Amino acid sequence: MTRDLNTAEDCVQDAYAKALTAWSTQGIPGKPGAWLTTVARRRAFDLADRSDVARRALPLLVTDHVAAGPEWAEGEEIEDDRLRLIFTCCHPALAPEAQVALALRLLCGLGTPEVARAFLVSESTMAARITRAKKKIAAARIPYRVPPLAELPDRTESVLAVVHLLFTTGHAAPAGADLVRRDLVERALDLARMLRSLLPGDPEVASLLALILLTDARRRTRVSDEGHLLLLADQDRSQWDRSEIEEGLHLVAQAIRKGRPRRFALMAAITAVHADSPSWDATDWEELVGLYDLLLDAWPSPVVALNRAVAVGFAAGPAAGLAALGPLESEPQLTTYGYLASARADLLRRLGRIPEALVSYEEALAFTENDVERSFLAQRIADLKSPGAS
Amino acid sequence: MAQYLMLIYEDEARWAQATPETAEQVMKQHDEFVAAHKLILRGGHALQPASTATSLRQQQSGGFAVTDGAFVETKEAVGGYYVVEAADLDEAMAAAKDIPAPFGGVEIRPVRESS
Numbered sequence: 008m009t010r011d012l013n014t015a016e017d018c019v020q021d022a023y024a025k026a027l028t029a030w031s032t033q034g035i036p037g038k039p040g041a042w043l044t045t046v047a048r049r050r051a052f053d054l055a056d057r058s059d060v061a062r063r064a065l066p067l068l069v070t071d072h073v074a075a076g077p078e079w080a081e082g083e084e085i086e087d088d089r090l091r092l093i094f095t096c097c098h099p100a101l102a103p104e105a106q107v108a109l110a111l112r113l114l115c116g117l118g119t120p121e122v123a124r125a126f127l128v129s130e131s132t133m134a135a136r137i138t139r140a141k142k143k144i145a146a147a148r149i150p151y152r153v154p155p156l157a158e159l160p161d162r163t164e165s166v167l168a169v170v171h172l173l174f175t176t177g178h179a180a181p182a183g184a185d186l187v188r189r190d191l192v193e194r195a196l197d198l199a200r201m202l203r204s205l206l207p208g209d210p211e212v213a214s215l216l217a218l219i220l221l222t223d224a225r226r227r228t229r230v231s232d233e234g235h236l237l238l239l240a241d242q243d244r245s246q247w248d249r250s251e252i253e254e255g256l257h258l259v260a261q262a263i264r265k266g267r268p269r270r271f272a273l274m275a276a277i278t279a280v281h282a283d284s285p286s287w288d289a290t291d292w293e294e295l296v297g298l299y300d301l302l303l304d305a306w307p308s309p310v311v312a313l314n315r316a317v318a319v320g321f322a323a324g325p326a327a328g329l330a331a332l333g334p335l336e337s338e339p340q341l342t343t344y345g346y347l348a349s350a351r352a353d354l355l356r357r358l359g360r361i362p363e364a365l366v367s368y369e370e371a372l373a374f375t376e377n378d379v380e381r382s383f384l385a386q387r388i389a390d391l392k393s394p395g396a397s
Numbered sequence: 398m399a400q401y402l403m404l405i406y407e408d409e410a411r412w413a414q415a416t417p418e419t420a421e422q423v424m425k426q427h428d429e430f431v432a433a434h435k436l437i438l439r440g441g442h443a444l445q446p447a448s449t450a451t452s453l454r455q456q457q458s459g460g461f462a463v464t465d466g467a468f469v470e471t472k473e474a475v476g477g478y479y480v481v482e483a484a485d486l487d488e489a490m491a492a493a494k495d496i497p498a499p500f501g502g503v504e505i506r507p508v509r510e511s512s
Contacts, residue, residue, distance in 0.1 A: 150484075
């Protein structure tokens with residue numbers, strides 16, 4: 008019996024899609040056998056081109072095809088250009104601070120004065136930095152393109168760092184009247200989604216998107232109606248964006264199943280613990296400390312150590328938190344970091360050591376530029392100074 | 398197409414302590430580099446040590462100050478160079494990664510185009 012060629016192809020397509028779906032939930036079998044011969048792969052790529060369903064089921068299949076570039080559908084040409092731009096802005100031959108400055112300027116369309124403000128440098132300094140970077144790109148001929156497949160993994164790391172920095176700068180603005188720079192957050196989210204569609208199999212890319220979604224889900228509850236900072240403990244969780252949380256949790260679950268979790272996978276997992284917790288009191292602080300331990304191992308940053316100390320303060324009490332904070336007091340990178348002082352202040356306050364807490368809050372104030380955060384700290388100081396403070 | 402100068406910097410003290418096997422291996426890697434990139438190579442030489450260099454600096458008062466040694470005293474000195482022709486920096490970088498420099502590294506400097 009002769010079968011129609013199209014029918015035969017449809018059957019095969021269906022079989023592949025089913026296999027891919029099964030693999031994504033159960034993991035690739037130890038010996039996939041004939042399925043993963045080069046021929047089979049090639050066919051799956053061809054099918055993925057035509058079938059959106061197969062494309063979405065692709066997470067485990069190698070990024071070979073996706074990164075080919077020219078096969079993007081017409082509607083995605085604009086996306087393609089922004090991808091070229093971000094990989095160019097984040098080229099390793101450029102200094103890290105130049106990478107971020109260029110991304111803000113060229114990808115997010117911020118004016119030079121705005122970029123300068125985001126970095127707390129003078130406008131002339133920032134203008135010189137951007138000019139120098141552009142000259143470097145021209146003189147050294149840094150190519151304007153998405154890197155070829157073989158180079159993508161290395162190049163992606165720096166892109167993720169830049170997008171993450173864009174997000175954190177928008178999420179908690181270092182200076183200015185507003186806590187949040189919504190435009191930066193949206194650009195960062197946009198870029199994270201683009202990277203996700205370019206590299207659907209990359210767990211760090213998925214994790215960054217998850218991290219942004221899970222953190223951004225809290226956007227409506229971080230500042231009260233009166234414009235005051237609301238801590239995680241005081242936020243109305245019913246106002247968190249449930250669809251962003253669900254999407255984020257799904258992405259984290261996928262990412263941490265893929266080999267040893269790296270920096271963004273662990274950061275996303277930490278944020279997921281909070282997002283998934285029905286209340287502040289129900290927060291699993293032990294799990295958080297465990298995740299911070301892993302993160303510190305993968306990404307030994309003093310800021311991570313600081314955040315870990317805060318978690319320890321909740322898991323094992325403020326005295327333990329203060330002990331964990333101890334070694335960080337001599338960290339050169341944290342000497343003017345306002346959050347170190349405010350973390351210390353909070354722990355001291357909870358221990359009833361009010362005069363010391365006040366000193367730390369004043370120190371935090373000295374190192375904090377954002378108006379909303381300053382106002383919060385000033386209120387803490389006022390509360391502690393009022394009679395009957397405990 | 399643009400030209401790039403690849404300056405090979407090496408810690409001479411560490412080189413002096415290298416075993417003959419290491420030296421042989423590095424020579425072999427240079428041969429492999431030249432073979433692999435012969436289509437884009439436009440030149441290159443190994444240099445005599447920095448101690449054999451002579452530096453000149455023109456004086457304000459006229460004449461030259463002549464000093465023994467490299468122009469800039471650094472831990473790592475220029476030990477050799479290649480010139481390659483490449484379409485862009487990525488291509489140049491890919492080639493540069495094949496240059497052996499176990500006791501230092503490689504600087505990639507774009508050559509100014511004369512027009």
